Amino acid sequence: MSYVDDVLAKVIAKNPSEPEFHQAVTEVFDSIRPLIEANEEFYKKEAILERITEPERMIKFRVPWVDDKGQVQVNMGIRVQFNSAIGPYKGGLRFHPSVNQGIIKFLGFEQVFKNSLTGLPIGGGKGGSDFDPKGKSDREVMAFCQSFMTELYKHINADRDVPAGDIGVGGREIGYLFGQYKRITNKYEGVLTGKGLTYGGSLARTEATGYGVIYILEELLKDHGMDMAGKTVCVSGAGNVAIYAIEKAHQLGAKVVTCSDSTGWVYDPEGIDVAALKEIKEVKRARLTEYKKYRPNSEYHEGRGVWQIKCDLACPCATQNEVFTEDAKMLVENGCIALAEGANMPTTLEATKYLQEHGVHFIPGKASNAGGVAVSALEMSQNSERLSWTFEDVDSRLQNIMINIYHNISDAAKRYDKEGDYVAGANLAGFEKVLDAMLAQGIC
Ligand code: NDP
Ligand code: 2IT
Numbered sequence: 001m002s003y004v005d006d007v008l009a010k011v012i013a014k015n016p017s018e019p020e021f022h023q024a025v026t027e028v029f030d031s032i033r034p035l036i037e038a039n040e041e042f043y044k045k046e047a048i049l050e051r052i053t054e055p056e057r058m059i060k061f062r063v064p065w066v067d068d069k070g071q072v073q074v075n076m077g078i079r080v081q082f083n084s085a086i087g088p089y090k091g092g093l094r095f096h097p098s099v100n101q102g103i104i105k106f107l108g109f110e111q112v113f114k115n116s117l118t119g120l121p122i123g124g125g126k127g128g129s130d131f132d133p134k135g136k137s138d139r140e141v142m143a144f145c146q147s148f149m150t151e152l153y154k155h156i157n158a159d160r161d162v163p164a165g166d167i168g169v170g171g172r173e174i175g176y177l178f179g180q181y182k183r184i185t186n187k188y189e190g191v192l193t194g195k196g197l198t199y200g201g202s203l204a205r206t207e208a209t210g211y212g213v214i215y216i217l218e219e220l221l222k223d224h225g226m227d228m229a230g231k232t233v234c235v236s237g238a239g240n241v242a243i244y245a246i247e248k249a250h251q252l253g254a255k256v257v258t259c260s261d262s263t264g265w266v267y268d269p270e271g272i273d274v275a276a277l278k279e280i281k282e283v284k285r286a287r288l289t290e291y292k293k294y295r296p297n298s299e300y301h302e303g304r305g306v307w308q309i310k311c312d313l314a315c316p317c318a319t320q321n322e323v324f325t326e327d328a329k330m331l332v333e334n335g336c337i338a339l340a341e342g343a344n345m346p347t348t349l350e351a352t353k354y355l356q357e358h359g360v361h362f363i364p365g366k367a368s369n370a371g372g373v374a375v376s377a378l379e380m381s382q383n384s385e386r387l388s389w390t391f392e393d394v395d396s397r398l399q400n401i402m403i404n405i406y407h408n409i410s411d412a413a414k415r416y417d418k419e420g421d422y423v424a425g426a427n428l429a430g431f432e433k434v435l436d437a438m439l440a441q442g443i444c
Pocket of ligand 1 (some may be wrong): 053170209238239240241319320342370373
């Protein structure tokens with residue numbers, strides 16, 4: 001058995017009940033196989049694949065808090081500090097009932113390569129809780145966040161590990177978490193990103209992930225002699241990433257006709273009304289069923305169904321494994337040109353393969369959604385120098401970063417004789433830098 005296959009089998013055996021982690025490792029290993037096999041004995045002796053798949057540290061803790069009825073509730077908290085070869089651990093916190101160790105490990109593993117692709121000095125980490133902010137009062141969310149940080153603060157700081165948002169963690173949650181960190185440590189430092197603009201947040205961080213998805217898509221289209229103007233786009237999700245992907249696509253002359261949440265989806269043939277979507281999701285924290293009140297000509301459907309709508313471009317921006325082979329078949333049949341992942345690992349391995357084999361340009365999340373963490377790293381820089389850059393400055397840096405990521409992954413694919421395979425390109429380019437840094441730092 002080859003070294004790559006041997007370690008993959010061991011990772012799967014050693015980490016049972018973590019299917020998402022297996023999926024993420026399988027994809028990366030498949031891509032980096034030519035690099036490893038070109039010098040297999042050396043990498044095997046160095047145990048590089050064993051080291052890269054074992055988190056440097058995992059912290060799991062109890063999060064007790066009191067609900068509005070006076071009842072004590074208990075949730076699980078976790079932070080996976082995956083790899084610090086190229087910088088302090090960096091990555092979001094996810095609050096969602098589906099959160100478990102395997103999901104946080106897959107996200108942390110992906111984050112290592114994503115952060116490498118940004119070109120900025122950040123290692124990979126991820127964390128979260130099975131706490132569900134949906135339907136909770138602000139006071140309950142605050143009580144939970146304060147309890148969560150009362151343990152987490154021991155393991156993070158501006159030079160060690162810098163969490164941010166992800167599903168279920170936005171500006172409100174980051175504010176409560178930051179307040180508690182400051183209170184316990186008596187330190188005002190850039191320990192979290194995605195902060196509010198009045199207390200150290202960066203302009204354009206809110207928009208960064210969604211805008212970045214569209215910037216990289218635009219560069220891909222440009223490279224193939226096309227542009228965004230006039231394109232029809234299907235987006236899934238209706239959260240932070242989806243909203244700002246839709247906003248930027250519209251600014252560039254495309255028309256986004258769908259969005260979704262965990263209960264249903266919207267088809268608006270006239271183009272999604274971003275102001276309405278922001279009011280429903282960011283202000284009212286309501287369901288998408290509300291959308292029809294703002295746009296009577298739109299359709300609302302229960303369940304999932306976004307990918308059956310004909311589009312030129314697809315951007316899954318909700319969660320992992322939301323594009324299956326049957327969806328990929330509909331996208332291909334409907335003439336989809338390209339798919340850029342806004343979410344982390346939204347496309348199954350089989351669906352990815354199907355899309356690539358049928359000529360759909362496919363940009364994996366670790367490249368296409370890297371704009372969020374990239375601007376988080378810019379927030380860290382601003383916090384360190386105690387200055388704030390303008391929106392235009394941050395946005396133009398973000399654009400450059402996304403353009404560079406596109407060319408970096410495209411060139412890496414070419415170097416390994418896999419032209420146009422952006423999954424391979426992203427994994428190879430992301431891995432090369434981490435590998436070099438790990439080897440230089442010895443056995444650790
Ligand atoms: P939000 O919580 O703001 O929004 C998530 C959206 O996805 C909501 O519309 C939510 O619907 C929907 N969703 C979540 N879980 C499910 C599910 N199990 N089934 C169906 N729909 C679901 O999160 P973000 O927009 O921040 O994150 C979206 C994705 O992007 C995630 O994969 C995240 O890891 C990734 N990402 C986020 C970055 C960021 O900066 N925020 C950066 C890079 C990647 P509902 O409201 O009904 O739950
Ligand atoms: O998946 C991701 O890259 C994020 N949730 C953002 C992480 C960050 O540190 O900004």
